[in-house]
Amino acid sequence: MREITVDDLPDMARGAAVLGTGGGGDPYIGRLLAQQSIRRNGPVTLVDADEVPDDAVVIPTAFMGAPTVMLEKLPAGTELTAALRALENLIGRRATHTVSIEAGGLNSMIPFSAAAELGLPLVDADGMGRAFPELQMLLPTLGGVSATPMALADERGNNVSLRTLDNSWAERFARSATIEMGCSAAVSLYVLTGRQLKDLMVHGTITLCRRIGAAIREAHERHADPVAAAAGELGGRTVFQGKLVDVRRTTEGGFARGHAVLDGLGTDLGGRMDVSFQNENLVAERDGTVVASVPDLICVLDTDTGEPVTTETLRYGLRVSVVVAPCDPRWRTPEGLALAGPGYFGYDHAYVPV
Amino acid sequence: MREITVDDLPDMARGAAVLGTGGGGDPYIGRLLAQQSIRRNGPVTLVDADEVPDDAVVIPTAFMGAPTVMLEKLPAGTELTAALRALENLIGRRATHTVSIEAGGLNSMIPFSAAAELGLPLVDADGMGRAFPELQMLLPTLGGVSATPMALADERGNNVSLRTLDNSWAERFARSATIEMGCSAAVSLYVLTGRQLKDLMVHGTITLCRRIGAAIREAHERHADPVAAAAGELGGRTVFQGKLVDVRRTTEGGFARGHAVLDGLGTDLGGRMDVSFQNENLVAERDGTVVASVPDLICVLDTDTGEPVTTETLRYGLRVSVVVAPCDPRWRTPEGLALAGPGYFGYDHAYVPV
Numbered sequence: 001m002r003e004i005t006v007d008d009l010p011d012m013a014r015g016a017a018v019l020g021t022g023g024g025g026d027p028y029i030g031r032l033l034a035q036q037s038i039r040r041n042g043p044v045t046l047v048d049a050d051e052v053p054d055d056a057v058v059i060p061t062a063f064m065g066a067p068t069v070m071l072e073k074l075p076a077g078t079e080l081t082a083a084l085r086a087l088e089n090l091i092g093r094r095a096t097h098t099v100s101i102e103a104g105g106l107n108s109m110i111p112f113s114a115a116a117e118l119g120l121p122l123v124d125a126d127g128m129g130r131a132f133p134e135l136q137m138l139l140p141t142l143g144g145v146s147a148t149p150m151a152l153a154d155e156r157g158n159n160v161s162l163r164t165l166d167n168s169w170a171e172r173f174a175r176s177a178t179i180e181m182g183c184s185a186a187v188s189l190y191v192l193t194g195r196q197l198k199d200l201m202v203h204g205t206i207t208l209c210r211r212i213g214a215a216i217r218e219a220h221e222r223h224a225d226p227v228a229a230a231a232g233e234l235g236g237r238t239v240f241q242g243k244l245v246d247v248r249r250t251t252e253g254g255f256a257r258g259h260a261v262l263d264g265l266g267t268d269l270g271g272r273m274d275v276s277f278q279n280e281n282l283v284a285e286r287d288g289t290v291v292a293s294v295p296d297l298i299c300v301l302d303t304d305t306g307e308p309v310t311t312e313t314l315r316y317g318l319r320v321s322v323v324v325a326p327c328d329p330r331w332r333t334p335e336g337l338a339l340a341g342p343g344y345f346g347y348d349h350a351y352v353p354v
Numbered sequence: 355m356r357e358i359t360v361d362d363l364p365d366m367a368r369g370a371a372v373l374g375t376g377g378g379g380d381p382y383i384g385r386l387l388a389q390q391s392i393r394r395n396g397p398v399t400l401v402d403a404d405e406v407p408d409d410a411v412v413i414p415t416a417f418m419g420a421p422t423v424m425l426e427k428l429p430a431g432t433e434l435t436a437a438l439r440a441l442e443n444l445i446g447r448r449a450t451h452t453v454s455i456e457a458g459g460l461n462s463m464i465p466f467s468a469a470a471e472l473g474l475p476l477v478d479a480d481g482m483g484r485a486f487p488e489l490q491m492l493l494p495t496l497g498g499v500s501a502t503p504m505a506l507a508d509e510r511g512n513n514v515s516l517r518t519l520d521n522s523w524a525e526r527f528a529r530s531a532t533i534e535m536g537c538s539a540a541v542s543l544y545v546l547t548g549r550q551l552k553d554l555m556v557h558g559t560i561t562l563c564r565r566i567g568a569a570i571r572e573a574h575e576r577h578a579d580p581v582a583a584a585a586g587e588l589g590g591r592t593v594f595q596g597k598l599v600d601v602r603r604t605t606e607g608g609f610a611r612g613h614a615v616l617d618g619l620g621t622d623l624g625g626r627m628d629v630s631f632q633n634e635n636l637v638a639e640r641d642g643t644v645v646a647s648v649p650d651l652i653c654v655l656d657t658d659t660g661e662p663v664t665t666e667t668l669r670y671g672l673r674v675s676v677v678v679a680p681c682d683p684r685w686r687t688p689e690g691l692a693l694a695g696p697g698y699f700g701y702d703h704a705y706v707p708v
Contacts, residue, residue, distance in 0.1 A: 158527065159516070161514070161516075162513070163440075163512070163513040164511075164512045164513070169510075172534050176530040176533065177531070179530065
């Protein structure tokens with residue numbers, strides 16, 4: 001158990017955006033939201049998953065939507081509390097803890113904001129060990145936990161609650177409600193007991209985010225290689241360096257979808273690389289051959305600074321490096337691959353682990 | 355207060371489909387649903403609006419969606435109870451009565467099914483005095499009643515609840531949830547006190563439906579003019595007789611939209627008539643001149659039998675008559691016209707009362 005102040009946030013947001021593999025929302029906006037809530041309400045208590053009592057009522061908070069839209073349609077700050085309170089009313093119990101459902105610049109910071117506003121301890125964990133675009137893609141889904149009852153809230157005061165047959169139906173209803181809310185919404189879902197949290201979530205994510213974020217910053221400050229530093233913390237490797245020469249991106253079906261074309265610098269990390277994304281980076285191909293795909297992590301970083309580049313901020317001319325890293329081993333099981341492997345996203349190639 | 359048995363249903367369903375002005379769902383399916391519920395649970399008690407205590411908890415039930423789809427995707431029968439129970443849970447109170455939100459072949463019969471299944475008395479009233487395509491188009495909206503909390507349920511067991519800023523937002527969220535449910539959903543909404551019911555709903559609709567339905571049947575049986583009989587009961591007039599020569603219809607945005615072209619028989623009820631619809635008939639034009647428009651009633655009836663023709667069953671070759679009739683006077687106020695007049699539906703002509 002330790003206190004998190006605003007000084008801890010920049011490294012955490014940077015590291016979270018690396019784990020976010022291009023998605024999970026903008027780290028700058030996430031950091032500002034968390035910062036504002038902590039300044040107003042005091043530091044957030046971060047607790048290890050192992051410290052959470054088995055009968056705790058853990059209620060995650062997040063933003064859902066298209067990151068392309070969230071860049072311009074900023075949260076009002078009241079939606080998160082509204083979503084969590086609505087879910088508490090549905091279940092007739094109060095949250096004892098909150099937690100992040102995914103690592104990502106915005107969605108790792110959002111629970112800090114909720115924790116500060118509501119006076120709840122935040123658990124050092126997340127539901128994916130990365131970010132994924134659809135809400136059923138959570139390790140607790142593999143463990144049989146229902147995403148619903150679930151509540152969505154917007155900045156106007158609208159509120160939608162769901163109880164669905166399964167977590168894929170929850171994604172469908174929540175996505176269409178999010179679209180009506182203007183392509184971004186605060187959500188609260190996947191009520192977990194402390195026991196479920198310990199058994200089914202990824203432990204230590206927030207701490208890992210800070211470590212990654214700090215490693216990048218320190219390497220950059222001492223003129224070392226920040227991309228290599230990030231790869232080291234991730235247990236991954238750099239597979240490409242080059243320039244972004246084309247990006248196609250549309251906001252459709254409530255997602256930011258598209259692909260980026262990178263032109264290699266002629267080193268052994270060169271060639272042409274194509275990165276396809278749906279909020280998050282899904283597949284990286286070099287000269288038509290798959291180098292890495294979901295559920296493994298494909299992280300696009302600024303070559304000079306090591307700063308993670310989210311899919312909504314990809315633009316012509318950026319000098320970037322691509323780092324790939326292994327996902328949580330539970331994603332590599334047949335059930336994990338069925339939920340979030342390349343086949344689910346419509347790719348016909350088999351999953352080849354990084 | 356009187357008991358309604360299955361023998362009362364055919365006339366009621368027919369008359370309701372006349373008031374439904376082409377929408378409100380298929381009368382045959384509505385009748386079958388009500389019939390099955392009454393056979394299983396016994397007759398339904400119909401009470402006058404004036405008999406309802408001021409502090410009664412009146413919860414309307416209906417189906418929402420595109421009638422084109424409802425023709426093929428039949429209700430399972432469990433959705434209605436699920437929607438009403440979900441709404442009761444949201445408000446923490448039990449319904450004492452149910453009522454129809456709109457006249458229409460399906461949506462006048464649905465509350466009979468709900469009343470029989472749940473053992474509730476049904477109030478002889480509705481919220482429009484006709485059918486309209488969007489859920490905010492209810493007289494209680496003009497009286498300041500909120501459509502939400504609202505619950506939607508489908509035949510699979512999915513459940514969506516709404517609390518929205520206003521009734522137009524309720525329509526948006528409910529429509530997109532209905533689309534995800536396959537373009538038809540059971541809904542429960544507009545919780546009313548007995549006092550609000552008495553002040554804001556249209557009284558005597560169910561009785562009127564039966565009277566219209568019986569007048570048509572009896573005129574047809576004695577080889578009199580069933581269309582004239584319907585017009586007489588509606589306080590309206592026949593403006594056209596002819597043959598349906600073209601119909602364009604798409605299911606889009608969760609609605610059945612389109613228009614029908616009628617070719618006149620050369621009498622003083624002749625010429626060419628165009629009828630545009632969005633679930634319900636919206637505007638009737640003869641040779642380019644508006645004859646009638648929302649919020650007034652435009653009813654397309656089979657010329658021989660007087661049977662109402664819903665917009666999803668319009669087809670080439672039908673011999674039809676068009677009857678127009680005045681709407682409830684509250685729809686003719688500036689507020690009523692803003693909610694459901696021709697301007698709302700994108701027509702630039704002024705409203706000319708029938």
